[in-house]
Amino acid sequence: METLCLVLIILGALIMANNIVMYFFFAKNMHDIIFSGKKKDEALLSVGMALLVFFLIGYILVGIFADRYIMTSLILFFGSIYVSVMLLITSKLIFSSKKKSIEIASVLIGVIDARDPNLNGHSQCVKNVAMLLYSKLPLPIRMSINPVSLEFAALLHDIGKLGVPESILNKPAKLDDEEWKIMKEHPKFGVKILEPISSFNQISNWILYHHERIDGKGYYGIKENDIPLAAKILAIADTYSAITMRRSYKDPRTHEDAIKIIKDVAGTQLDKSLVDVFVAIPKDELQKCIPEQVKY
């Protein structure tokens, strides 16, 4: 009986240690634009972690020093399983609510895009391509960018075009200098539109700088490492989508054309290391994530 009690306590401690790892990733994944990021919520997450560590120490102390009763051992063992189950349920619920939020945002953006023949399906395309590129990046880079935030930023990157007159958006010819000046304001308009949603502040710089170039010749003259990594990912997805989709002033170009152009501007317009990852993505994988209405 003594041995059974010890085994239950050791198993419980191992499960509790696993819970701490699970909780670490759970808390890390909460740092996105849906989670408010408020200090109160951060404090709650820290309290949760502190309690789990406290329980694990308790398991170890009971295992080593206390008299081992079967009831105590069973409670400790099933207690750790209970924590695992609750963590799994909470993670699943949060994941599904985030998925629903993204679906709602996708529908709204689809409606906004549909009013502009030059944008129809573009935001969805940029989102899909950006997330595909993200999935191909090395783990340490992926760890530095929250995928839910990136998905929202990609979907909403051109929301500022709502502030650009339709006569400019739909012009079936090249824009003149004055029109370009207004068009170049769209990242700023986007930030302004999203300003009332405080948790979106996290991604506002990604949206603001999605037209920046590595050589500093982009919309607002930001260059190299001053451009957020997520904005560099958006820029590649945006460029690919812009080249391959039909616009009122140009015919669509092929996947091969897009890859050639993207390679040519690596290091000047687009980030070279991200381009290297992007051009290695097989054509059919990229084509699969292009929305039907954008396909040529």
Ligand SMILES: [Fe+2]
């Ligand atoms: Fe844009």
